[in-house]
Amino acid sequence: MSVTSPSTAPLLSIDALTVHVPEKERIGGGLGDLTLVDDLCLSIRPGERVALVGESGSGKSITARAILRLDPHLRLGGSIEWEGRELIGAPRHVIRALRGAEISMIFQDPMTALNPVLTIGEQVAEPLLVRGVSKKDAYQRAAEMLDGLRVPKAAERLKAYPGQFSGGMRQRVVMAAALIAEPKLLIADEPTTALDVRVQEQVLDLLEEQSRELNLAVLFITHDLAIVAGLAQRVAVMFRGRVVEEQPVDDLFARPQHPYTRGLIGSVPRLDADPAVRLMTVADYLQEGSAA
Structure with a gap:
């Protein structure tokens, strides 16, 4: 914490x-x-x-x-x-x-967040390149970021394309691009x-x-x-x-x-729940809260 x-x-x-x-x-x-x-x-x-x-x-x-x-x-x-x-x-x-x-932002889907025709290095280094950092230094920093996020053989994979990465690895690339300029x-x-x-x-x-x-x-x-x-x-x-x-x-x-919060928590299925008992929905909790 x-x-x-x-x-x-x-x-x-x-x-x-x-x-x-x-x-x-x-x-x-x-x-x-x-x-x-x-x-x-x-x-x-x-x-x-x-x-x-x-x-x-x-x-x-x-x-x-x-x-x-x-x-x-x-x-x-x-x-x-x-x-x-x-x-x-x-x-x-x-x-x-x-x-x-x-301020950096990671968007929802790692499978579509990266440009498929640009290399990993180009996309991770871009936030530094647009701020005037030299290509050599930006790519070195990109390799360091990917390595810090535990992407195997990070320096070698700068020349790879998003399609050569799994979903989890793509999300690490997205995180590297978001963090490379050291946002707050x-x-x-x-x-x-x-x-x-x-x-x-x-x-x-x-x-x-x-x-x-x-x-x-x-x-x-x-x-x-x-x-x-x-x-x-x-x-x-x-x-x-x-x-x-x-x-x-x-x-x-x-x-x-709030009834809505109780609904979000209570409507999640539990492994120890009785399958014969109907699971309450968020709407049930809201109705219950309005009647209270």
Whole structure:
């Protein structure tokens, strides 16, 4: 676990964030703007690992993309501060300077996140090359990053292509490209999608290891509460575009407060459950909570 002090100033402070699809951008038309994220508040301190959890469509990825302003057609409201600097409304060159250098992002599917016609070396070294680092130094650093993420024969494999790597190895390449410029915050959006359970565990272990060694803050986005227990220190639960609960990870599992959180935890099948007893769904917990 990181030794981040509660008194440490946050790297990232999100306050009352709203994300809207303007009426003119809505597919198929529609009356008025469409709200995707509503009044979201979240902060992350140096070295802290925070999980943003919820079902597909709850607004997790949209929130992550809003931090880096990756969807210019969406309208943002509220505040996103990075080390005290407001990002909403900041000039595009300011945001571009942050991407990769101070805030990096791993996207969902390692099988499609890499360009199939570029070598591994080209893709891992790119964040340094665009910042003026020489090709020789950038490639040397790329080999070191891959070696640190336990890619066998890293220096030799810089000339390989993504199609020559397994899913787990591709995800390590994606992580290397995200970390090579030594960012302060890594946003990992469903980084274990399409990976088998054993490889998922390896990727999560690497994320935790890198966070501890580099004092790297991590915003980990997932729909699966089960995989955050060993990684996150704090969990925020999203439901219909809002954070409905936020607790330290152990407290969340021991004493979930919101019916939706209880539903996410309770709807996971257990090996010791009676197969003859119907498993409660998230909707059952929400209905039970509204009736209470």
